[in-house]
Amino acid sequence: MKRSGAAFWIGAAAFLAVAFVMTKVIGNQYPFFAGYVILQFIALAVAWSILGGYAGYVNFGTSAFYGVGVYASVFLVKAFGAPLPVQILTAAAIGALMGFALGLLTLRMQGIFFSIATIALTIIIETVVTNWRYVGGAAGIQIQRPPVTAPFDNYVQLLFFIQAVLVVLAVAISRYIQNSWIGRGLQALKDDELAAECSGVPTLRLKLLACVISGALLCAVGAPGAMYLQYADPSSAFNLNYSVSTLAMSLIGGTAHWIGPVIGAIVLSTTQQLLTVTISSEVNVLVLGVMLVLFVVGAPEGIIGLARRIFHRSNEGRE
Amino acid sequence: MDLLLDAVVTGVLLGCFYGAVSLGLSVSFGLLDVPHVAHPAFLVLASYGVFIINEQYGIDPLIAGLLITPLFFVFGLIAYRLYYETFEKRGSDAGVRGIAFFFGVAFIIEVLIIIQFGVDQRAVTADYIGKSWRIADTRIPYRMLVAFAVAAALTIVLTLYLSRTFMGRAIRAVAQDQEALRLMGANPIRVKQWAFGIATAVLGIAGALLIIVAPVDPTLDRAYIGRTFCVVVMAGLGSMSGTLVAAIILGVAETIVTTMVGASWAPAISFAMLLGVLAVRPQGLFGRRS
Amino acid sequence: MTMAPEAPAPLLRIVSLTKRFGGFTAVDNVSVDIRPGERFGLIGPNGSGKTTLINCISGAFRTEPGTVLFRDEDITSLQPHMRTRRGIARSFQIPRPFRSMTVAENLMVALDFAAHEHVSVAQRRDTMMGILTQMGLASKANAAATQLSQVELRKMELARAMATHPKLLISDEAMAGLSSSEVDEVLDLLMSLASHDITIIMIEHIMQAVMRFSDRVMCLDAGKIIAMGTPSEVMANQRVQEAYLGT
Numbered sequence: 006m007k008r009s010g011a012a013f014w015i016g017a018a019a020f021l022a023v024a025f026v027m028t029k030v031i032g033n034q035y036p037f038f039a040g041y042v043i044l045q046f047i048a049l050a051v052a053w054s055i056l057g058g059y060a061g062y063v064n065f066g067t068s069a070f071y072g073v074g075v076y077a078s079v080f081l082v083k084a085f086g087a088p089l090p091v092q093i094l095t096a097a098a099i100g101a102l103m104g105f106a107l108g109l110l111t112l113r114m115q116g117i118f119f120s121i122a123t124i125a126l127t128i129i130i131e132t133v134v135t136n137w138r139y140v141g142g143a144a145g146i147q148i149q150r151p152p153v154t155a156p157f158d159n160y161v162q163l164l165f166f167i168q169a170v171l172v173v174l175a176v177a178i179s180r181y182i183q184n185s186w187i188g189r190g191l192q193a194l195k196d197d198e199l200a201a202e203c204s205g206v207p208t209l210r211l212k213l214l215a216c217v218i219s220g221a222l223l224c225a226v227g228a229p230g231a232m233y234l235q236y237a238d239p240s241s242a243f244n245l246n247y248s249v250s251t252l253a254m255s256l257i258g259g260t261a262h263w264i265g266p267v268i269g270a271i272v273l274s275t276t277q278q279l280l281t282v283t284i285s286s287e288v289n290v291l292v293l294g295v296m297l298v299l300f301v302v303g304a305p306e307g308i309i310g311l312a313r314r315i316f317h318r319s320n321e322g323r324e
Numbered sequence: 325m326d327l328l329l330d331a332v333v334t335g336v337l338l339g340c341f342y343g344a345v346s347l348g349l350s351v352s353f354g355l356l357d358v359p360h361v362a363h364p365a366f367l368v369l370a371s372y373g374v375f376i377i378n379e380q381y382g383i384d385p386l387i388a389g390l391l392i393t394p395l396f397f398v399f400g401l402i403a404y405r406l407y408y409e410t411f412e413k414r415g416s417d418a419g420v421r422g423i424a425f426f427f428g429v430a431f432i433i434e435v436l437i438i439i440q441f442g443v444d445q446r447a448v449t450a451d452y453i454g455k456s457w458r459i460a461d462t463r464i465p466y467r468m469l470v471a472f473a474v475a476a477a478l479t480i481v482l483t484l485y486l487s488r489t490f491m492g493r494a495i496r497a498v499a500q501d502q503e504a505l506r507l508m509g510a511n512p513i514r515v516k517q518w519a520f521g522i523a524t525a526v527l528g529i530a531g532a533l534l535i536i537v538a539p540v541d542p543t544l545d546r547a548y549i550g551r552t553f554c555v556v557v558m559a560g561l562g563s564m565s566g567t568l569v570a571a572i573i574l575g576v577a578e579t580i581v582t583t584m585v586g587a588s589w590a591p592a593i594s595f596a597m598l599l600g601v602l603a604v605r606p607q608g609l610f611g612r613r614s
Numbered sequence: 615m616t617m618a619p620e621a622p623a624p625l626l627r628i629v630s631l632t633k634r635f636g637g638f639t640a641v642d643n644v645s646v647d648i649r650p651g652e653r654f655g656l657i658g659p660n661g662s663g664k665t666t667l668i669n670c671i672s673g674a675f676r677t678e679p680g681t682v683l684f685r686d687e688d689i690t691s692l693q694p695h696m697r698t699r700r701g702i703a704r705s706f707q708i709p710r711p712f713r714s715m716t717v718a719e720n721l722m723v724a725l726d727f728a729a730h731e732h733v734s735v736a737q738r739r740d741t742m743m744g745i746l747t748q749m750g751l752a753s754k755a756n757a758a759a760t761q762l763s764q765v766e767l768r769k770m771e772l773a774r775a776m777a778t779h780p781k782l783l784i785s786d787e788a789m790a791g792l793s794s795s796e797v798d799e800v801l802d803l804l805m806s807l808a809s810h811d812i813t814i815i816m817i818e819h820i821m822q823a824v825m826r827f828s829d830r831v832m833c834l835d836a837g838k839i840i841a842m843g844t845p846s847e848v849m850a851n852q853r854v855q856e857a858y859l860g861t
Contacts, residue, residue, distance in 0.1 A: 063420045114602060117359045120423055121553055122602050125595035128550055132592035143588065186726045193712050193723045199674055200710035202694035203703070205728025205778055209693070245546060249427050256424055261714075287438050294431030301425045302410045 013180065017173045024169040028162040037165040039278045041233060044168040045226055046274040049247070050254040050266035051175040052222035056215045057252065058260025059188055061195035062111055066123035067251040069130050070100055070220055072243035074227020079140050079237050082148055089167065089229065096228035097221040104220020108213035115198075124248075131243035145238025148231050164229050175222050179263040182218070191215060246290065250274075253297040259307025268308050330462050331583045332576055337468040339575020341537055343568040344475035345530040345548065346555040347482055351523035353553070354562035355499040356516050358407060359423040364548035365430035366524060370396060370531020371446075371540045372437055378448040385448040386474065389532025393525045400524025403429075404517045430545060437542040445539035453536060471533045475568070478529060483564040485522075495519040499562055547591065554598035573597075623686060625650040625813050626671070626702075626782055631680030633666055633837075640666040642837035644680075648782070651810045655828030655845065656817045659857055663837040664817050665707055668784050671815075672704045673697045684782070698728050703780035705771040707787045707817075711759035717770055718742060718755040721777045728778035742777065749773040749803065765796040772803065783807065784815045789823055797823055825849065833857065 028037070049067060057063050077096040081087035087095070107123065114122055135143045150160045157163040182188045193201040194208045202208050231237050250273065258269025273296060277289045304311050345367055352360045370392060377388035411422050447453075452466040486492040494515045497505050502512045534540060555574055559566035578593045624647035633641040641663045648654050658664050669675040671682060673694035682690050689697055712720050725738045733741075746752045749769045754762065762770060768788045775783055785804060789797045801823050808814045818824045824831060825845040833841040833854045841851040848854055 061420070063423065065423075110603075116420060117423060118557075118602055120359075120420070121557070122599055125550065125599045125602075128595045129592045129599070132589060136586070136588050189719070189723055189726055192714060196712040196714050197710045199694070200706065200712065201723065203672055203674075203698055204724040204774060205695050205698040206723065207693070207695045207727070249431065252424055253428070256421075287435050290431050291435040291439075294428045294435065297428030298425055298432065301421050301428065302406075305414075305421060 013177075017177065021166075021169055021173060024166055028157055028159075028166060034159065034161055037159075037161045039282075041161065041165045041168050043271065043274045043278060044165065044172050045230070046250065046254060047267055047270040048168065048172045048175045048226040049223060049251045050258070050270040051172070051179050051263065052219050052226060053251045054255040054260050054263075054266045055179055055182060055222070056107075056219040058255055058266065059182065059191040059195065060212060060215045062115075062212070062215075063120045063252065064107065064123045064219070065120050065248045065252070066107065066127045067223060068243045068245055068247040069123070069127035070103060070223035071227035071230070071247045072127075072134065072239070073099060073103065073130060074224040075230045075237050075242040076134055076140055077224065078228045078231040079146060079148060082231070083140065083146070086151075088151070089163075089232065092231075093167075093171075093225050093228045097225040100224025101217045101221040103224070104216040104218070105213060107220060108209075108216035111212045111216070112209065124245075127243060127245070127248065131239050134243070135239045141238065143239060145236060145241075148235050148237065150232055150235060160232070164233050167229055168226075171222075171226055175226070176263060176267065178218060178222070179266075182215075183263050187211065187214065246293070249297070250293055253293055253300075255307075257296060257300045257307055259309030261306065262309055265307055265309045272308070327583055328580070331579045333462060333464065334468070335576030335579035336572055337464065337472045337575070338579055339572030340475035340568065341468070341471040341533055341571075342551055342555055342575050343571030344471065344478055344533050345527075346552045346559075346567055346571055347478055347564065348523040348526040348530065349552045350556045350559060350562060350564060350567040351482075351495075351526075352520055354556050354559070354567075355495060356519055356523075357499075358404070358520065360426055360523075361423055361549055361553075362426040362430040362433065363527070363552055364545035365433040366396070366399070366527050367531050367534055367548060368540055368542065368545045369433050369437065370527045371535040371544075372441060372531075373528070374532045374535055375446045375448055375540075378450075382449075384450055385532045385536050386450075386470070386529070388448075389529040391528075392531075393528035396528045397521045397525035400521035401517055403524065404520035408513060408517070434542050434545065441542065443542060445541045446535070447539040448535050450536065467536050471537050474529065474533055478526065479564055479568045482522075482526070486564065491515070491518060495522075496562075550591070550594040550598065554594040554601075557598055558601050622650060624648055624683075625652075625685060627681075627683040628667075628671070629681040629683070631667070631670060631677055631682065633663075633670055633675055633677055633680075639837050641670065641677075641834075644834075644837070644839055646832060646839070646842070648813060648815065650781075650813055651808075652813050653808050653827055653829045654813070654815045655824040655831040656815055656834070657819075657821070657824055657831060657848075657854075658834035662834040662857075664834055665786060666837075667834070668704065668786055668815070668817065671697075672702055672784065695727070698778050698780075701779070701781035702784070703728075703775035703778045703782070704784040705768070705775055705786055705788050707790065709767040709771050711762070711767060711770060711774075713760050716756050716758055717746070717751060717762070717773075720759055720770060720774050721745060724774050724777035745773050745776050748806075749776075750799075765792055765799065768792065768800060769803065772800075772807070776807065780812060782813045782815065784817070786817045787819060788816075789818060789820050801827060821849075 049071065053064065053067055074096040077099050078092040081092050081095060110122055111119060134140065140146055153160045153163055157166065190201065190206045190211045193204065193206050194211060198208050254269035254273050255266045257273055258267065259265035273293065276292055280288050280292060300307060349360060349363045352358045352363065373392045374385050374388040377383050377391060378385050407422065452470055456463045456465040457469065486496055494505065494510055498512045498515045505512050505515065551574065555567055555571045558570035558573065574594055574597060577597065578590050581593050582590050626648040628644060628646050631641055631644045632639065644667060656664050666675065670677045673692060677690060681688060684700055684702060689700065712723060721742045722738065725742060729738065743752065743755065746755055749772065751766065751769055751773060754766060759770065772785065772788060789800050792800065797820060804814060804816060804827060816824065816827055828845050830843065831845050831848040832839060833848055835857040840853045840857060841848045
């Protein structure tokens, strides 16, 4: 237990160190543009699976949280010229509130109905933002990046590094939850809510906690998106693709362990990044659809499940 | 006041059209519990099918729609078989994985259409498209009247089918009690597969209406996820006449909001109503499940 | 008025409890006291309201009107997990294991969340193994819950309930669908669990088991109490016989 904890933190520190060194050594901007997107999806998938994976409440509203994160930044920059850390923290706070509201929904809805309700929330919020003139309405809005601060030479590198920090944060939280009583309680309520209650699990409080944490992280990950694109418009920020991609990444990787969404996000978004470069963005969506269908049908437990099965079989062979 | 009356008339016609595109979902989701979020994608696919036939052979879009129904019936049979084998048979969390599966299917359909036809809007030609009927100050486009008539006819036919024929009654029975049906000697899976086939076949005609009412583009299905699910949940899962009533309520609400507040608010109407219904009655207005 | 020394304060007191579903009254104005250490049998034909009553006691259903008092505390509006933490545990008519977990993990959920005092993980593991041994499930500790046989599943449910340190254990038809030797096994188990500190309410259709087990038996029919007393009294009761024979 203790040793794997140390290994995890050493790994996390090494990951951040590599990310930082990359910004110093690599002159070309493209790896950071692509890398930012991959990191962003890792963080989204990990954050999503805290609710969708551990607790089994499938949230199709990732786009809502992401979009609100983007627009929280847009508003803060336009109104106060707020710096990036303030944007991210504010987005996290708003995301936590939204998560709380989502948690209250779980009181009355389960399964498919919960999922449909989260899609509904997304479109409603998107419509409100579309009609909000101050942040640009349907046409979108241009955003000026502030000058970059040391030790970075370039704003995209800064964003890349910040997204790497968010990844570490999301993974650390997810890992903590999985290994603690919270994770066991969530797993219990995922299996059977009434049996969990009758075993002393405070299901509502745990669901609210999972929703708040997941929501805060999802929004925080969206916040730097405005600065990344230097532009925001409702139909991109709230695009359903974020919801389906995030879900697909978690399912592809497997939701039983925190590493699952990380693997799924790396596999899917790297593939997508490579294909966008070489082919076109439509193929992106096609890859998403095909991978989603293939994994849901062929490997319901995701890559983790596949790996475990193979590992099991080779173990049995040895005996 | 005239404006409001105008909106109500337009809304009723629009609502009937929404009813027609939701009927299939009312069977597949309402009666069979399949979380068919790819329903609107199949709808758009049908529209493109109608578009091809109309453009190539100059056949009337409605007849074109009828022509593709057998093909869609077969699609439906295959789709349900696949869904059953991979999800329902395995049991646990079929719903959640099912919804992910159908999203995947919807995305694939979207992209295939884009690859074949591009992202531009496509429209069909027919005598009744582009002309309208004037009564007093109100102008009613003929295409909306066509949609209205076809929707009414479809609802009546489906209602009769489900209540008068042996297979129709079996479909309704399977929704209520699968075991009872098995005891009667019918195979519930066959019945459900047949029902799903019908639900998909209806999309052939609904797809024709979709492209008659307005030009279509490949991602139009996203706008109809909310509308169709709103209608079906509001209708109380599986009632055909309820579907038409719920669709009219939605149509009127959307039109009034568009006239009074602005078209940019329209997309939220169906979802807000859906959320409202879910919040009050998590299983739909007249949810049949206990 | 003085309290007789042999009648201690009731552990569980149900006062005029009624539960309606729409127009259907499942439990109709039921009042009963359960004494500490008692072995209480609850019988009645199918649909007589037994499980509904249990759901009201354990908190799965909200009741109104009616009051549920546990150790002199009004728990009527408490959520189920709060009731579990106060000492009410139950098994389910149709077993509801945590399917993605092992037997040991199933018990750990209860130990993690319902344990009364703060104890170390090692101590909790010891407690868990103790309970599993008592239940004859020690060899199955690392088996997946989905791989258990019917009787093992029943035992695991009771074990999970015991892991919450209950003062009141409600067994909801823990013997349904078991062979006669398995019935005896579970019955012996329940007998061994009952003690001065653990009161047991047993719902059962197998009449022999209820009669052997109970100090006192209550019979429900159509949501109403139609008989209460010693097992032999209740068996001899005219209305109980009618309810069961359906005349």
